[in-house]
Each structure stands twice: as C-alpha cells, then as structure tokens.
Amino acid sequence: MNNLQKIWNMMKGYRLMYGVAILFMGFGAIFAYYSPLILRATIDSVIGTEAFSGRREIIWLFTALGGREVLSQRLWIPGILLVSSALVQGIFVFLSGYLAAKASEGSARDLRNRLYHHLQYLPFAYHARSEKGDLLQRCTSDVDTVRKFLALQLVQVGNAIFLVTVSLVVTFQVHVELAWVAMPIIPLATVASILFFGKIQSSFRRSDEAEAALTSMVQEHLTGIRVVRAFGREGYEYGRFRALNEDYRRVTMRLIQWFAAFWASTDIMSLTQVLAVICVGTLWAVQGTVTIGTLILFVSSVWMILWPVRQMGRVLVDMGKAFVAMERIQEILDQEPESMNPQGIRQKLTGAIEFKGVSLEYEPGSPVLQDLNFTIESGQTVGILGHTGSGKTSLVGLIAGFYAPTQGSISIDGVPLQDFDKAWLRRQVSLVLQEPFLYAKTIKRNIGVGARNISEVEIFEAARDASIHQSIVDFEAGYDTPVGERGVTLSGGQKQRVAIARALVAQAPILIFDDSLSALDTETDRAVQEAIRKRASDRTVMLISHRLSTLMKADLVLVMENGRLVEQGSPAQLLEHDGLFSRLHALQNQGIEV
Ligand SMILES: Nc1ncnc2c1ncn2[C@@H]1O[C@H](COP(=O)(O)OP(=O)(O)OP(=O)(O)O)[C@@H](O)[C@H]1O
Incomplete structure (x- = not known):
C-alpha cells in the first residue's frame, strides 16, 4: 500500500466532503481570474478604445451591461463587478477551507480512535519492546501532522492545479507570445520543488526520530526520578539529555538550512520571472503590440500563480512529513492484534491448573522457562519461590494468557488455555503485580x-x-x-x-500475587493473608514470595531456578530435601532475612 492510499483509507467517510472542498477551491481559482480580466476590459475597452476581446463571458457581460458608451459614464459598475468577483472568490475559499478542516478533523479523530483501539489489542510482547514516548508521539503529533496536511496543504495542491490551468487558458487566449514569456516559472519552480522534496524526506524522518528519542528519555527520566535521585545520577541523566537535545538541534538545523536555501532560490527565480514579464511587456506596450490592460493582467497573473507554485514546494515538503508520519502510524496498525478468541469457551472455573512440558522463549533461542510440569488442584494455595530472574513472573503471566508457551500445554479445569475466550479467561484470573x-x-x-x-x-x-x-x-x-x-x-x-x-x-477463581505482599510489614502481611484465606477458601491462590511464613502455609510450593522447576511439594516434603526451600528455612530460622 503506498502512502497516498494509506491517507485515502484514513479519509473513509469524509472523502465526498473533501472532494467538495477541492472543487470549491477550483471555483475560487476561476473567480480569482475574473478580477484581472474585468480590470483589463475596463482599462482597455471602457476607459480605452480597444474592442472587447478575450474571454467570451467577459465580452458578453460588458455588452449586456450597456457596452463602452454606458459603462464609461458609469465606471462604478465595473468597480462593483470587481468587488463582486473578489467576494465570490472569498466565499468559495472560505467554504473550501471550512469543509477541508471539517473533513480532516473528522478523519484525524477516527484515526486516533482506531489507533488507540488497536493498541489495546496488541500483544504484551509488542508493548514490552516498544518505547512509550515513541508510541505517544505516533498517536498524537504524527496524527496531527497528517491532519494539518489534509486541512491546509492538500487543498493547496488543488488550488495550484486549478490556478495554473486557468492561468494557462486565460493568458494564452489573451496574448500567446507574452504567455510564453510568463510561464517558465511553472515548470522551473515545480522541478525545484520536486528535487527539494526528494532531498528533504530523509532529514524529516531523522528529525522525527530525534524528537521521539528525546520524548522517550524525558518520559523515562520522569518515571524513574526517584531512582535517578537516589543513585545521584542527575549529572549522568542531564548529560544524556543534553546529547539527545543536541542531536535534535543538529538534525533540525540541517532541515532549516535546506529550507532557507529552497526559499531563497525560488524567491530569486520568482522575482526574475516578474521582471521578465514587466520588461518584455513594457517594451511590447511601447511598440503597441500589447495593451496596458493586458500587461496588468499578465503581471497579476504571474503574481497569482507564483505563490501557489512556490507553495508546491511547501506542500510537497509537508506531504513528505505527512507520509513519514503516516508510515509510522501504519507501522502500529500493521501489527497483528492479539487473537482474543471471542468464540472460545466461557465456563465457570474451579481453578485447577496443569502445566505439561511448558517452555517459554521471549526471544527465539533464549528459553526463560523450560519443561515445567506441575498440577494445582482447585482451591489450593501455592507458593512460588526462586531467585530473581528465575522465571516466576513469566510463569504466572502464562496462566493469565499474556504470552503463549513456546512448547507444552497449559490447562485450567482440563480445558487447554488457547480454547478459552481470552478476555473472559483474564477476568477469571486476578493478578496483583509486583509494581x-x-x-x-x-x-x-x-x-x-x-x-x-x-x-x-x-x-x-x-x-x-x-x-x-x-x-x-x-x-x-x-x-x-x-x-x-x-x-x-x-x-x-x-x-x-x-x-x-x-x-x-x-x-475471580484464581488469585495471583506477584511478590505483592512483600512490601507489607510482617504483621499486615499476616492479616492480609488471613483475610485472603478466609475470602478465598474455594479459590486457587498463587503467591510469589520469599517469606517463609507465607510459604509455610501453602499447600504446594514450586521452587524455580534458571527457568526450571527444581523442587515441588508441600512445605513439609520440601523440608526433607536439601534444596533452596530448606536452606531458606534454615536461614530464616537463624533470623537472617533473605
Ligand atoms: N517481556 C520480556 N521480554 C524478554 N525477556 C523477558 C521479558 N520478561 C522477562 N524477561 C526475562 O525473563 C527472565 C525471567 O524473568 P521473570 O520476570 O519471569 O523472573 P522473576 O523470577 O519473576 O524475577 P523477579 O523475582 O526479579 O521478579 C529474565 O531473564 C528476564 O530478563
């Protein structure tokens, strides 16, 4: 799908409104030309003595209003015509801007809704590896870049195309030779714009990436401000910020230099073009082959097309920005959402859990859990013990369906996990996270x-x-x-x-506490556990903990080491072996906090 197609898709529901906006812009362009045409007819054929010539509708209008005899006595009539054509042009430009803004605001709102909805359903693995600041930028400022392009820039493309077409038709009809002198600016400025646009695209992407890096860093820093202060890392963090900030400045500065060069060169080009028309037109006017009205029409015509044609560069640049933004948005939309299996099983659970040969790899080739086999009966309280990084959180994450096992199978009440309606399954598992x-x-x-x-x-x-x-x-x-x-x-x-x-x-029939009682003092911990036991006597409770008092009250203890289940059994059974559990027991009995 190319970028225009992506933007086209984004505008679903607003395309007609947008089309009318561009059409009105076209009408505006046509009426923009009536003013110099009326001026030309007034100067040459009402004040002057030339016969009416050029556009048929102008000849008809001036003849219908009484021709030279009447109008030369009532110059206010061409004056009103001039004001009226400018007024009609203004109305069309206003309506065009209004409709384009309405369509683009609507498209942007729908896109933001779609993005947010999509993000909600992306797998945990995606959220775990993506930077929040970057995602934030894609959902806000990238959408806004596309919105601005639609609201302000794309209609300008319509405006430029209509103005150039009308100007070519009018000027070639009025004076072919002078039209050849006046028009080189169109291909020249367009080619300059296209070259510039090609050059600038990668700089825009780099500038966006540098901004995203800066945003991510600030977000990370503010989230972790306590750690930064506690470890006296302010200087280091400030250094990192300065480096990223400097990178952003450097990339943006390069962009500004490109811009400056572009505007300056097209300025020179434009002024040379106006000068050429004035010099040649004045010469031919002196020789009598060009009328004063025609010369005024040509000078106004060049001024009129100069701005939109030069703006084409800006439009193309903004198109580049909008394309980059759209690509970044599309990268999110292209991510496969998590399959929620809404038609899956929704049965009342008792909380009996079985792991058979379960392994998990977040990154292919790096197993985090290996060959886990255990059975939990419904209503049991299970303690999970293990060194940090041994895979305890990963294990309980599998039960909540955050990740699917790479190998083996997990079942609850005899039903394989993948057969459940996932949203429903998650409502059956209450998880209290570590943080x-x-x-x-x-x-x-x-x-x-x-x-x-x-x-x-x-x-x-x-x-x-x-x-x-x-x-x-x-x-x-x-x-x-x-x-x-x-x-x-x-x-x-x-x-x-x-x-x-x-x-x-x-x-929920399954309650999981991921090390979430350890921040409580021993007394509160005991009170909370007592309440849990009272409330959850028929529920399966899993407690990741290093506290012996917690583990001793469990029906089953699972001991993890390097992703493997190295011990399992009741606390009494585990105490009979010389394992991590009995070592912890010995240490805590000696009053050593582990
Ligand atoms: N989303 C993830 N993507 C990649 N690797 C991960 C992810 N989550 C955890 N890991 C890795 O998996 C391993 C096990 O982590 P896990 O959080 O399950 O251990 P843990 O026993 O709960 O640790 P702790 O007691 O410190 O909370 C670690 O090496 C960790 O770096």
Whole structure:
C-alpha cells in the first residue's frame, strides 16, 4: 500500500466532503481570474478604445451591461463587478477551507480512535519492546501532522492545479507570445520543488526520530526520578539529555538550512520571472503590440500563480512529513492484534491448573522457562519461590494468557488455555503485580475497576481485608480521594494494598500475587493473608514470595531456578530435601532475612 492510499483509507467517510472542498477551491481559482480580466476590459475597452476581446463571458457581460458608451459614464459598475468577483472568490475559499478542516478533523479523530483501539489489542510482547514516548508521539503529533496536511496543504495542491490551468487558458487566449514569456516559472519552480522534496524526506524522518528519542528519555527520566535521585545520577541523566537535545538541534538545523536555501532560490527565480514579464511587456506596450490592460493582467497573473507554485514546494515538503508520519502510524496498525478468541469457551472455573512440558522463549533461542510440569488442584494455595530472574513472573503471566508457551500445554479445569475466550479467561484470573498500577481516579474506582455491579459495601470490605480501609477513611475525601498526579500520593505499601483490595473484589477463581505482599510489614502481611484465606477458601491462590511464613502455609510450593522447576511439594516434603526451600528455612530460622 503506498502512502497516498494509506491517507485515502484514513479519509473513509469524509472523502465526498473533501472532494467538495477541492472543487470549491477550483471555483475560487476561476473567480480569482475574473478580477484581472474585468480590470483589463475596463482599462482597455471602457476607459480605452480597444474592442472587447478575450474571454467570451467577459465580452458578453460588458455588452449586456450597456457596452463602452454606458459603462464609461458609469465606471462604478465595473468597480462593483470587481468587488463582486473578489467576494465570490472569498466565499468559495472560505467554504473550501471550512469543509477541508471539517473533513480532516473528522478523519484525524477516527484515526486516533482506531489507533488507540488497536493498541489495546496488541500483544504484551509488542508493548514490552516498544518505547512509550515513541508510541505517544505516533498517536498524537504524527496524527496531527497528517491532519494539518489534509486541512491546509492538500487543498493547496488543488488550488495550484486549478490556478495554473486557468492561468494557462486565460493568458494564452489573451496574448500567446507574452504567455510564453510568463510561464517558465511553472515548470522551473515545480522541478525545484520536486528535487527539494526528494532531498528533504530523509532529514524529516531523522528529525522525527530525534524528537521521539528525546520524548522517550524525558518520559523515562520522569518515571524513574526517584531512582535517578537516589543513585545521584542527575549529572549522568542531564548529560544524556543534553546529547539527545543536541542531536535534535543538529538534525533540525540541517532541515532549516535546506529550507532557507529552497526559499531563497525560488524567491530569486520568482522575482526574475516578474521582471521578465514587466520588461518584455513594457517594451511590447511601447511598440503597441500589447495593451496596458493586458500587461496588468499578465503581471497579476504571474503574481497569482507564483505563490501557489512556490507553495508546491511547501506542500510537497509537508506531504513528505505527512507520509513519514503516516508510515509510522501504519507501522502500529500493521501489527497483528492479539487473537482474543471471542468464540472460545466461557465456563465457570474451579481453578485447577496443569502445566505439561511448558517452555517459554521471549526471544527465539533464549528459553526463560523450560519443561515445567506441575498440577494445582482447585482451591489450593501455592507458593512460588526462586531467585530473581528465575522465571516466576513469566510463569504466572502464562496462566493469565499474556504470552503463549513456546512448547507444552497449559490447562485450567482440563480445558487447554488457547480454547478459552481470552478476555473472559483474564477476568477469571486476578493478578496483583509486583509494581501495582493505579489509575488517576478515586480510590473507590481503583478498587472497583475489575468488577461489574459492585456495591460500595463490597469495596469497603475488600479494603478492610487488604488492611487499607483505615488509611482511606483517614483521608479527607475518604474513598472519593483521587490518587495519582492530581490526588494524594500513596506509599508503596498503600498502593499495593489498594491493588490487593481490587483483586479481592474481582471474585475471580484464581488469585495471583506477584511478590505483592512483600512490601507489607510482617504483621499486615499476616492479616492480609488471613483475610485472603478466609475470602478465598474455594479459590486457587498463587503467591510469589520469599517469606517463609507465607510459604509455610501453602499447600504446594514450586521452587524455580534458571527457568526450571527444581523442587515441588508441600512445605513439609520440601523440608526433607536439601534444596533452596530448606536452606531458606534454615536461614530464616537463624533470623537472617533473605
Ligand atoms: N517481556 C520480556 N521480554 C524478554 N525477556 C523477558 C521479558 N520478561 C522477562 N524477561 C526475562 O525473563 C527472565 C525471567 O524473568 P521473570 O520476570 O519471569 O523472573 P522473576 O523470577 O519473576 O524475577 P523477579 O523475582 O526479579 O521478579 C529474565 O531473564 C528476564 O530478563
């Protein structure tokens, strides 16, 4: 699909409106020419003594209005004609601009909707490897570049084509020789524009990439500001920013230099053209082969086409920018969305999970999980223990269907995971992430976000079970307190407890806590676990944890090492072996925190 086709697709639903906008631009161009034609007829044939000549409609109009005898006595009539043609031209230009803006705004809104919808359904793997700042730029400023091109520039192409066509028709009809003198600017400026456009395309892309790199860096820096400050990395980060900023300046400066050269050279070209018409036209006027009215018509004509033809360069440059932006947008739209299997199974689950020979590779050839085999019965509490990077998060991510295993099979209640309706499956798994994410909404809405038709009482109870109720009611606005940038700043442990309450409220048969209790102090941890056990007695609970007290209460403990399941069994069984679990037990019994 070429770029114009992509833009054409984007304009679905607005093409007719846009076509009418270009048509009105054409009418505007035609009426733009009536003013110099009326002026020429007035100077040569009303004030002067030449016979009416040139466009038939002008001859007809002047004759119908009484011809030379009448009009020379009433010069205000050609005056009104002049003003009227300028007025009609203005109305067409206004309508054209209005319709083009309406069509482009509508197309841009639809494109943004489509992009956002598409992004929501792209696989986790895509989101994990893409830079957020870059995605943000594609969804906002790239869409805006295309919008501006449609609203302001593309209609200019129509304007230039209509103006040049009308000017060729009119000038060649009025004076062929002078028309040959006046017109070289059209091919010259067009060729200069095309060469320039070809040259500038790659510079625009580099400038966009440099801007995206800068945005990504600022976003990353602001997100991780605590780490930056804690490790005294301000100087290093500032250095990185300066380097990227300098790169952006350098690339943009090169672009500006190209622009300056283009405008300057086409300026010289244009003025030379006007000078040629004035010199040759004046000479021929002195010799009597060109009338004063014709000379005025030609000079106005050159001025009239100069601007749109020179603008062609700008239009083509903006077209280059819009094409680059459209390509970057299309790169997102071309990504295959995750298959959600909406026709898949939606059965009530009890939470029995089975892994058979499961392996996972994020990057081909680098296994993160290898040959995992285990069975979890419904209602069991499962502890997962393992060194950092051993694959615990990856394992629970597989259960929520974030990634598909590279080998082996996973089933819940005997149904292979891939046979479920994926959206439905995810609602059966409540996951509390290691780093909980809260929306910039009220605490109440944050807790109720995963549940449908939830009552306030249920939200309060879940918050009580997550040991956060008291802290919430202590806030001035209680549960209606907004969190995030414009609300209160919650501590890490408070955030986690809100996320735990959210998971508890969701009533899913499988509850997964990815190291999310470890930020709580031992006492709160114990209280929360007690509440979970009480609430979730019939649910399967998976707890990634390094706390022995948590693991000791599990029915089953899975011990991971380098992506492999090296031990599994009840805590009592594991204590009989000399493995990671019993070593942890020994260390924590000696009071050493691991
Ligand atoms: N989206 C991803 N793409 C590529 N590699 C990944 C991705 N997520 C995790 N990994 C890699 O997979 C390995 C296992 O990571 P995982 O987060 O599952 O371990 P973990 O045991 O949960 O670690 P931790 O206890 O530190 O949270 C790591 O080497 C990590 O770099």
